[in-house]
Amino acid sequence: MLKRFKKNNKGFTLVELMVVVVILGILVAIAVPIYNSITGNAEKNACHANLRTIDGAKTQYAVSSGLTWPGDFFRGGTIPKCPSGGTYSHTDPTDADQAECSEHGTYK
Template sequence: MFKLLNKAKKNQKGFTLVELMVVVVIIGVLVAIAIPIYGGIQRSAAESAHDANVRTLQGAASVFYAEEGSDAVETWNGPEFNTAEPSLGDYLDGDVEVPELLHGVGTIGDTDPNYVVVINEDGTTDITPGIGAYE
């Protein structure tokens, strides 16, 4: 009798429904854990990109002020690469925009993707939105 049961068990191939359901549940749990982590990584990358953009604009504004002197006092709002007189845009290589993932977060506006850079008479710069504006 035991020989027949052992022989019957050896001839069975495939998975039972319970085994398949356990695998589906495990995959579901792993996906539920992975999705929030992925979203957090994207948000962190956008925040780092924003902070790097602000530092790039500060550096470009410093060079612009150093080369242009008191004529460098201006407010810059986005790309101005085709102006007749020197502009901060001439010191940037391409567009510098607020990362799309941060639109509407913290003090960052919903629609305007551009930074506003104000170069003061003493050479200091005010950049909006600034570092940490997404908090």
């Protein structure tokens, strides 16, 4: 009866499992820096899109009459924020300078 149980030696050895863990570790070591780079580029592009939106709203405010800043120009009545935590300057509608982020600079 014991021979019947011993014949069934299916499964993975410790060495095979360790090889799989090492391969997964190498893949993660490659993927994480690429993911961080892509995330950083996405945040920068989103920031530049916000800056273009702010500059467009400033121009629209300059030619409009009877609208209030920023309530009539942005959803929720607040100026967009940088996704990376930077602060925007030159967001006053009477300021002729281009909007700028403390972390990403300008979009041009």
